[in-house]
Amino acid sequence: MLPEISLDTIGFEEIVKKARSQIAEIYPQWTDYNYHDPGITILELFAFLKEAQQFYIDQTNDSMRKKFLQLIGVVPMSRHAAQTTIKLLSEQPITIPVGTKFTINGLCYENKELAHIPGDILQDAIVKPKHGDVFCFHFDHTEKHGNMVLYPFGKNTESGNQFFLALKKPLEKEKNYRLSIALDDHYGVERNPITDPSSFVPLSHVQITYFDGTKDVEILAKDETLGFIRSGGITFSISNDMAYTSEEKIDGYFLKFTLTRDEFDVSPAIIEISFQDIPLVQKDTKATFGDMKQAKIWKKDNILSDYYAWNQENGCYIESTPEAATKVAFYERDFYGQRILAYGNGLPNQRYEIKQKGLLADSFEILVSSMRNEGYFRQWIKVADFDASGPDDWHYVVDEKNNCILFGDGIRGRMPESEIRIVSCSFSAGNDGNIKAGQKIEIIDDLPAxxxxxxxxxxxxxxxxxxxxxxARARKILHNDERAISAGDYERLVMETPGLRIWDCKVLDASGFHDVQYGNEVRIVVRPFSENGYAPLSDAYQKNIYHRLMERRLIGTSIKLYSPVYIEAAVYTELRIKPQYLHAEKSVENAVRQFFANLKGFGPTISYSALFACIDGLEEVLEIYMLYVDARGGRISRNKNGDVMLPPLGVLLLKKVDCIVIR
Structure with missing residues (x-):
């Protein structure tokens, strides 16, 4: 961290004294240093200016501090609304309009998208692997599915494996459905979080289809699970009528999931699946500004609207009729009278408070009426500050902390002098919205019981x-180096690659390879996590790791990734045991397995003497007659001491401990 620098460290008298002492060296002919001399008067004048300048330069306010943060790419975070999920327990289909309000623990939550709940329609699930037995699961709507574990593509995934969901009733055309899937995530290595799904290369591809009576129709879905690797929702709609059909002697309306590309690190295991979950956001929307097409999906009850048509000639909106409008502002009935925030007075630095607390800046938009043309409104632009605004810029600032909006002074940002109309705004409780699950839910808007x-x-x-x-966040960012320079940097970045589960990785000594072509070459062996411990480095894993490293490497650095070489080992021993120990074989096996568990990483050496000492040191053991380590796979070697040396890419896996006991 840079030290704080104080610029205002010297006073007026000291400035004058220092300047006077330099006169003799710079201009020896000047000999009169008394106060009456005009030169001394001018010197004192400049000393005063210097003292004043250094005082003002040394002052920093919040606006300047924010600019310092922007220089390193840090912007203070705004208020953010909490998110949660509820389940509607309904036997019959329900349509949940956008913005339907639910009260949970006294706070308002809204659904984010138009949703259609088809009711409890899950009937059966069929797992149909390409090779192996078909598995069927029956959903019973009267029981909880908390203990369900369903492998949709089998425990051994393979391209071509299929998963069917049999529905009791067909889904309706052109309606948005959300299939929520919760996956088991209890593994030895956690999956790194994915913050930017658009830059993640999926580990699999799943095609979703349904039968319309003549053919399978593909569904284009928005998949939050990213191919069944994390819990989330699959949002979709169908364009044709679903047909009643049969699959594996089960009748129903089917959604078919076909695994067309398989690079799973672990087999996905569903622990809960439902069409009845709705994601909510903790906010209270009073107004929203959108295209006319939204008028069809926005809820109608308790809503009033203003309609606007775009006028290209004047670059503004005109109040219009629904038939001619291109934009519409929706208001809750009790907020409609408050949509006019104020009437601008044309003075600098106007400030207007919002009555309701918890304003969300991202949701706030205004129109300001024209002084010349009645019914004409210009949309003003929301900015972070007025530093880059000119006198003709239609800019305003939302101050969430003080729950108000600010306008410019005529030099930086225009000064409104007419009606200021709110067309979009929402309010949130911020931190208070992070409530625990299991709270009581009340539905404000009219829905079936x-x-x-x-x-x-x-x-x-x-x-x-x-x-x-x-x-504080900026300091943390600066301390977290995102550049790949040292071997440790590369290993840390690989281990943190979003969306992957990685057991271990290591930067190899490139000088040991005969095919090195570049002077600056980084070679990394990566061991992905798998349930059996034998996973190779798949194409999807390599693409994700390359994408992360190539953006952070030094220019001119070449990167090459390697899969581990898995070495299977078996230990055979014959020994004499003290007669009073009845289960000595188990103790010996546990000691050997712990010894091998400590040989972590890549390219370890199995020391014969250390293994011998490990077994010989057990209280149960009297004498070791024979000890042999068998290792197979890769280019292993042995030295004269009998030690087994693995290659640099080698990962050791103990498969067998065979212990013959003589008492």
Whole structure:
């Protein structure tokens, strides 16, 4: 961290004294240093200016501190609404309009998208592997599925494996459905979180189809699970009518999931699946501004609307009729009278407070009416500050901390002098929205009488970030080096690759390879996690790791990735045991397995003498007659001491301990 630098460290008298002492050297002819001399008067004047300048330069306010943060790419985070999930327990189909409000623990939550709940329609699940036995599972809507473990593509995944969901009733055309899938994630190595799905190369590809009576129709879905590697929802709609058919002697309406590309690190295991889950966001939307097509999906009850048509000539909106409009502002009835925030007075630095607390800056938009043309409105642009604004810029700032909006001074940003109309705004409780699962749910908007369960802890809610918190985050970012320079940098970046489970990795000594072509070459062996311990480095793993490293490497650095070479070892021993120990074989096997468990990493050496000492040191053992280590796979070698030396890419796996006991 850079030290704090103080610029205002010298006073007026000291500045004058220092300048006067330099006169003799610079201009020896000047001999009168008294106060009456005009030159001394001018010198004192400049000393005063220097003292004033260094004082002002040394002052830093919050606006300047924010600019310092922007220089390193850090912007104070705004208020953010929490998210959670509920389950609607309904036998019959329900349509949940956008913005339907639910009260949970006294806070307002809204659904983010138009949703159609088909009711409890899951009937059966069929797992149909390409090779092996077919497995069928029957959903019973009267029981909880918390203990369900269903491998949709089998325990041994393979391209061509299929998973069928048999539905009791067909899904309706052109309606949005969300199939929520919860996957078991209890493995020895956690999957690294994925913050940017668009840059992640999926480990698999799953094709979703349904039968319309003549052919299988493919579904283009939005897949939050990223190919069944994490819990989430699959959102989709169908374009044709579903046909009643049969599969593996089970009748119903089927959704078919076909695994067309398989590079899974672990076989996905479903522990819960449902069409009845709805994601909610903790906010109270009072107004929203959108295209006319949204008028068809936005809820109608308790909503008032203003319609606008775009006028290209003037670059603004005109109040219009629904038939001619291109934009529409939706308002809750009780907020409609508050949509006019104020009437601008044309003065600099206007400030207007919002009555309701918890304003979300991202949701806020305004139109300002024209002074010349009645019914004309210009959309003003929301900015972080007025530093880059000119006198003709239609800019305003939302201050979440003080729950108000600010306008410019005529030099930086225009000054409104007419009606200021809110067309979009939402409010949130921020941190208070992060409530625990299991809270009581009340439905504000009119829906059929249904029960609802709050099934997920709310997460992600936060208050506007204080400046001190932004600086603390900036320090953390600066300390977390994202550049790949040293071997340790490369290994850390590989281990943190989003979406992957990695057991271990190591940067190899490139000088030991005969095919090195570049002076600056980095070679890395990576061991992916797998349940059996034998996973090779798949193409998808390599692409994700390459993508992460290539953006962070030094220019001119070549990177090459290697899969581990798995070496299977077996230990054979014959020994004499003290007669009072009845289960000595198990103790010896445990000691040997622990010895091999300590040989972690790549290219370890199995020391014959150390293994001998490990067994001989057991209390049960009197004498060792024979000890032999058999290792197979890769280019292993032995030295004269009998030690087994693995190649640099070698990973040791103990497969067998054969212990013959003589008492």
């Amino acid at each position: 249904v029960d609802a369960e709050h099934i997920q802890d709310a997460w992600g809610g936060r208050e506007p970030e204080e400046l001190a918190e932004s600086f």
